[in-house]
Amino acid sequence: MHTPAPEIFKAYDIRGIVDKSLTVDTVRAIGQALGTEALARGQKAIVIGRDGRLSGPVFAEALAAGIIATGIDVIDIGCVATPITYFAAYHLGTHSCVSITGSHNPPDYNGLKMVLGGQTLYGDMIQSLRRNIVEGKLAVAVAPGTVTRTDVRPAYIKRILSDVKLARPMKIVLDSGNGVAGNTAPELYKRLGCELTELFSDVDGNFPNHHPDPSKPENLEDVIAALKAGDAEIGLAFDGDGDRLGVVTKDGEIIYPDRQLMLFAADVLSRVPGGQIIYDVKCTRNLAPWIRKHGGEPVMWNTGHALVKAKLKETGAPLAGEMSGHMFFKERxxxxxxxxxxxxxxxxxxxxxxxANAVLKALPNATSTPELNIKMKEGEPVQLVERLSQLSFSGEVERITIDGLRVEFADGFGLARSSNTTPVVVLRFEADDAEALERIQAEFRSLISTAWPGIELPF
Incomplete structure (x- = not known):
């Protein structure tokens, strides 16, 4: 019987440090638990893909061994972006897949993002995998499943190019950050009709140039420099496993995902009038009026890619997006x-x-902070947000409590929520101008200190 480290079972995925909290034996046991759950859901095969991390090949082998031990078949699609693994579950008709990925974590991390029968596993579904491993409730088949290998990247590119067309050729900077997007994105964008300035397309799990996380401005400096030096009109950057995008204008302005979502919402709503557009609690307050103006219904929801996907499925919305850079197109x-x-x-x-830049820069903007984090001990972030929720804020117009505490003021908002992945309180502030931003931050500073005396604040 195997006892995996409990801390690797996160809210939306499994993630740990290679050979410490996440070992080959643990990955094999998780494979067997997934196979057991797949049998219970009437599934027959699971697609496995992996990002470019150095531990990927050995983990893919261990995961496959665990899955086939239960009698479930495995289709190994090799080293591909996480979304290509998701695509393969549709394209190959399995509706189940696992992406072995450390996403944007440091090089010594790896993990698993899991889908069974079309449902992304999160929360208690992930915890139940752990319980079944600990309790030894794992299926063992008389005849093991089989492992087959295939490359779905050509089908993925073909599917996109069959539907999306550019009105004119474009010159772009493309930064894959040595992440796995580098083995597909350049070909896709060239065939779309783009002339590329490529940065760091070689897949290298050591990430020798910069960390593959486009949500952090310092990781977009190479894109900004390339735009300045060349004649490309826009820059695109991907995270380590290719499921998030960073966007930079010709003059070096970062267009954050909540503003990108405005552009996508206007486009999608032109074909799906009255559609719901889902966005998470960290997004700009400019989104809701923009969505209404373009004939849609704004739906604010919890942060977390698995939670947003579940809401998308429940509502049938054509589009959703998160401040972290995850975008979910259901339309097309x-x-x-x-x-x-x-x-x-x-x-x-x-x-x-x-x-192109005039279109991006015309999107409504506000004065805002990046995501700020208060580091605390395990369990404390939830307590702090609960205590804060008991207090009254001066000038408060509305409070939203679907995920933490978002307090709306006449000229801005402040957000405090407990992260589902690390023991931190996530803060974000936005206002009409710098003066209003400082006032809202001062109000939060005062009340957080009241709720948790002696706390060290990052703002």
Whole structure:
């Protein structure tokens, strides 16, 4: 019987440090638990894909061994972006897949993102895998399943190009950050009709150039420099496993995902009038009026890619997006988060204008902070947010408590929520101008200190 480290079983995925909290034996046991659950859900085969991390091949082997031990078949699609693994579950008709990925974590991390029968596993579904491993409730088949190998990248590219067309050729900077997107994105964008300035397309799990996380401005410096030095009109950057996108204008302005979502919402709503557009609690307050103006219904929801996917499925909404950079197109696509596809849809819209940057810079903007984190001990973030929720904020117009505490003021908002992945309180502030932003931050500073005396604040 195997006892895996409990801390690797996160809210939306499994993630740990290679050979410490996440071992080959643990991955094999998880494979067997997934196979057991797949049998219970009437599944017959599971697709396995992996990102470019150095531990990927050995983990893929262990995962496959665990799955086939239960009698479930495995289709190994090799080293591909996480969204291509999701695509393969549709394309190959398995409806179940696992992506072995450490996403944007440091090089010594790896993990698993899991889908069974079309449902992304999260929360208690992930915890039940752990319980079944600990309790030894694992299926063992008389005849093991089989492992077959195939490459779905040509089908993925073909599917996108059959639907998305550019109105004119475009020159772009493409930064894969040595992540797995580098083995597919350049070909996809060239065939779409783009002339590329490529940065770091070689897949290298050591990430020798910069960390593959486009949500952090410092990781977009190479894109900004390439745009300045060359004649490309826009820059795109992917995270380590290709499910998130960063966007930079010609003059070096970062267009954050909540503003990208405005552009996508206007486009999608032109074909799906009255559609719901889902966005998470960290997004700009400019989104809701923009969505209404374009004939849609705004739906604010919890942060977390698995939670957003579940809401997308429940509502039938054509589009959803998160401040972290996950975009979910259900209209013309499958509803999973895909940075490569998001970039393609962005260029489709921008190619209709002679000046792509003018379109992006015309999107409503506000004065805001990046995501700020208060580091605390395990369990404390939830307590702090609960205590904060008991207090009254001066000038408060509305409070939203679907995920943490978001307090709306006449001229801005402040957000405090407990992260589902690490023991931190996530903060974000936005306002009409710098003066209002400082006032809202001061109000939060005062009340957080009241709720948790002596706390060290990052703002």
């Amino acid at each position: 696509w499958y509803g999973f988060d895909d940075g490569l596809y998001t970039g393609v849809r962005l260029l489709e819209i921008l190619s209709k204008s002679p000046d």
